Amino acid sequence: MTVIIVTQSCDLEQRNYYQIAPIYPETDQKASSLDNLRENDLNYTFYLPAVAPHIQVNSYADLSHITLIPKAYFPRDKVETVLGARLTELAIARTALQKQLADYFGRPFGFGLKDRAKVPSVYLCVSCFYRKGEAVGCEFQAEAHFEKCSRCGDARWLRLVPPDQDGQPGTEPVIRAPSNE
Numbered sequence: 001m002t003v004i005i006v007t008q009s010c011d012l013e014q015r016n017y018y019q020i021a022p023i024y025p026e027t028d029q030k031a032s033s034l035d036n037l038r039e040n041d042l043n044y045t046f047y048l049p050a051v052a053p054h055i056q057v058n059s060y061a062d063l064s065h066i067t068l069i070p071k072a073y074f075p076r077d078k079v080e081t082v083l084g085a086r087l088t089e090l091a092i093a094r095t096a097l098q099k100q101l102a103d104y105f106g107r108p109f110g111f112g113l114k115d116r117a118k119v120p121s122v123y124l125c126v127s128c129f130y131r132k133g134e135a136v137g138c139e140f141q142a143e144a145h146f147e148k149c150s151r152c153g154d155a156r157w158l159r160l161v162p163p164d165q166d167g168q169p170g171t172e173p174v175i176r177a178p179s180n181e
């Protein structure tokens with residue numbers, strides 16, 4: 001099996017396990033998905049065009065199959081020299097992989113149109129923050145449905161809480177206001 005190592009190269013020496021993603025030929029995907037695959041528009045794949053001799057056919061790494069492999073599976077201290085290819089040498093921009101990994105694992109969470117505010121509060125728009133670094137707040141009353149952000153049109157909100165407060169018991173992620181100290 002051919003794999004891509006997704007552990008950052010600066011971590012390779014320190015870690016006892018590497019994270020790898022298996023590489024499959026693009027023909028494993030439905031023909032109707034190939035255009036999206038090649039544009040990296042499938043959120044769990046990273047497209048790897050054929051590059052002789054390392055990658056024989058157009059392929060993709062499956063990010064949903066990322067798994068741990070003990071370092072011992074790779075010849076001791078020789079990962080650098082046995083690497084088939086490095087993304088940077090293949091002119092497949094490494095930043096493209098970073099972006100795909102960030103999109104897949106870092107999908108921003110927030111309350112949407114189907115959710116209701118449990119606590120009356122100011123909520124901040126997650127999309128405005130991610131895209132422009134802007135803090136766009138909107139007040140929602142208890143039991144009110146969340147609405148679209150007037151600035152960006154998305155509906156992805158997190159509650160702004162005082163610096164010493166937590167979210168609702170369970171799983172509510174929040175944005176803490178900076179303390180004044």
Ligand SMILES: [Zn+2]
Nearest residue numbers: 125128149152
């Ligand atoms: Zn917004």
